[in-house]
Amino acid sequence: MTQVGTAETGQDGADRQDTGSGRPGVRRAIRAACRPGSWRRGLVLAALALLLALFMLLHAKIPNGIGNLGSLAETFLPWFGLFIPMLLAGALWRRSASAVAALLLPVIVWLNLFGGLLGDKSHPGADLTVAQHNVGAENPDPAGTARDLAASGADVLALVELSEQARGSYEQGLAEAYPFHTVQGTVGLWSKLPLSDTQPVDTRQDVGPLGATKPADVKLAYNRALRATVATNHGPLAVYVAHLGSVRLFAANGFGTGDRDRGAQAIGEAVAAERNERVVLLGDLNGTTDDRALADLTSRLVSVQDEAGDGFGFSWPAAFPLVRIDHILVRGVRPVKSWVLPATGSDHLPVAAGISW
Known part of the structure; x- marks a missing residue:
C-alpha cells in the first residue's frame, strides 16, 4: 500500500509538494487573510487609513477661513505620508486584512501627489x-x-x-x-x-x-x-x-x-x-x-x-x-x-x- 501511495503521487504529487514547500509563508498569509476574523479586526485602523487618503486627496478643500488650516496642511503635506507605515505596523500587529487593504488608498494618493519627486529629472545642457x-x-x-x-x-x-x-x-x-x-x-x-x-x-x-x-x-x-x-x-x-x-x-x-x-x-x-x-x-x-x-x-x-x-x-x-x-x-x-x-x-x-x- 505504501508503494502504491508513493507511486500514485508520482510527478504530480512531487510538483504539488515542491510548489507548496517553496512558499509556506505566502500560503499562511493567504489562509490568514481568508479567515473571516481577519477582516473584522482593525476596523478603526481601516477607517483611519481611509480618512488619511481623503485628507491628502481633498487637501485643496480644507478651508483657509479657520486659522488658515488649508495652507498649514499644504505646507507639510508630504509628511502626512509618514502615517502610512505607522498604520501598516498597527495593521500587521492586529493581523487585520481590512486595514492592510484600506492602506492601499493613501499609498496611491501619496504616490500620485509626490511620486514624481522621488526620481532624478535633471537633464544636461544648462545655458x-x-x-x-x-x-x-x-x-x-x-x-x-x-x-x-x-x-x-x-x-x-x-x-x-x-x-x-x-x-x-x-x-x-x-x-x-x-x-x-x-x-x-x-x-x-x-x-x-x-x-x-x-x-x-x-x-x-x-x-x-x-x-x-x-x-x-x-x-x-x-x-x-x-x-x-x-x-x-x-x-x-x-x-x-x-x-x-x-x-x-x-x-x-x-x-x-x-x-x-x-x-x-x-x-x-x-x-x-x-x-x-x-x-x-x-x-x-x-x-x-x-x-x-x-x-x-x-x-x-x-x-x-x-x-x-x-x-x-x-x-x-x-x-x-x-x-x-x-x-x-x-x-x-x-x-x-x-x-x-x-x-x-x-x-x-x-x-x-x-x-x-
Missing part, C-alpha cells in the same frame, strides 16, 4: 546657472558664506535677508566672481553678466523667520524684493528676487500668513505685468508650491525643482530640512536641473538651478 540663498540676518560668518557661494559657480546669485552690518562682507567677498550687483533694501542680486533696469518691488514686510521679531541690533529695511534685467547671450532675462513675509505658526488667528500672502500677490502682479517673456524668480517665499496662498506665483511660473529636481529639495531649517520654502521659479525658459547646495552659516540651505533656452 545659465542661478542660485538663491537666505543668508540669515544673524549669520555668524557672512564672509565664509560669501566664499562658499562664490565657489558654487552660479552665473546669477540672489541673496535675501541682508543686514546692514553684513552687506559689506558680501559685497567684498563676491566682488571678484561677480562684477555686477545691485542691493535693494534687504535683497541683492550678483551677476557675472551685466545688469540693467534694476528697481525695487514693494512688498512692505519686515518680520523674522516664523514671525520672530528681529533683534534690536539687526534691523531690516522694508524693501524685500527687486527686479533686474540680466543681459545673456540669448537675450534679456528678467530676474526677480523676493523675500516674502514670514509666517506665524501660533498666531492669534491660527496659522498667520497675511504678510506673506500680500507679498505673494504683489510679486504675482509684477510678474503678470512683466513684458519680457523670459522670467526667473529667486526667493525665500516662506511657503511651499503646494500652498494655495502662492497661487498668484505658481499659476504664472514653473518650479524648477518640480520639473527638473532630484527629490523634494527641502531647504529649511538647515539643521534638519523639513520644507522647501526657498524657490527658483521660471517662465519662458526650460528647467534643466535643480539641487540644494551645502549648508552655510545660515539657517537656510542655498538652492541652485540650471536653465536653458
